[in-house]
Amino acid sequence: MFSLLEEAGFTRVRSAVVPRFRFRKESTQNSAEAYGVKAVMMTAQKPEA
Amino acid sequence: MTDSADAQASLEAVLKDEIIRMYQDVADNPAGEFHFYHGREAAELFGYEAEWLDRAPPGAVDSFAGVGNPHLRSNVQSGETVLDLGSGAGLDAIIASWSSGPTGKVIGVDLNPAMCLKAQAHAAATGTPMECREGRMEEIPLPEALVDVVISNGVINLSFRKRKVVEEMFRVLKPGGRISITDIVSGKQLSQSIVNDPKLWAS
Secondary structure, eight states, X not given: OHHXXXXXXXXXXXXXXXXXXXXXXXXXXXXXXXXXXXXXEEEEXXXXX | OOHHHHHHHHHHHHHXXXXXXXXXXXXXXXXXXXXXXXXXXXXXXXXXXXXXXXXXXXXXHHTOOOSSOTHXXXXXXXXXXXXXXXXXXXXXXXXXXXXXXXXSEEEEEESOHHHHHHHHHHHHHTTOOEEEEEOBTTBOSSOTTOEEEEEEESOGGGOSOHHHHHHHHHHXXXXXXXXXXXXXXXXXXXXXXXXXXXXXXHO
16 A cells, blocks of 8 residues: 555655554454554655645 | 456456445444444544544444544644545544534545435534545545545455555545545455455455
């Protein structure tokens, strides 16, 4: 997502992990961890004209 | 269309139905058990202020299915136009409207027309002038350079065409506009069995 935002023309792209995100079901959480799945917050700006 | 494009279009159609079914289920059965946290429990987990959750319609809070808190960095100002991409039952749109105020505007876009109606009813219950449009995030039903801020919560990951979604957010933003989104990302390529399973992808 980060690179997609930059490639689209966004600037000041920032991301941070959502610290408390997890799946309720343990089996889903385990699978998510195996795939490096995490929740992130992303901010970015469209340049001024 | 090529066979590959046909296959993707077919999978997207199935996925659309599965996404509508899953999140409609959350809205219709807020006491249900889902593999993700939802409702007030999830909102509190992600730092939504208790005051917001007390003030918002219970139906909007109970149906919340986000993965974080886009309001932490959205910095919505009075008079701004906000787009909530994948607005669901309307909680994030309603919270944003409290910052954009009566001179601002909040527009929701959701795949599911029933959720749009629900979000608008929730907004109306709080006196919030929210507009919701049925549409896909890959083809946002808004003209270019209309909005100041795009917020979104746990939705973009559901798209097979994330590049197109990002390009669409860029298109509808005014110059100098910004996004504040929370979403799920994967550090590894998902297996084809997951990609081809609408139930897994929709989750």
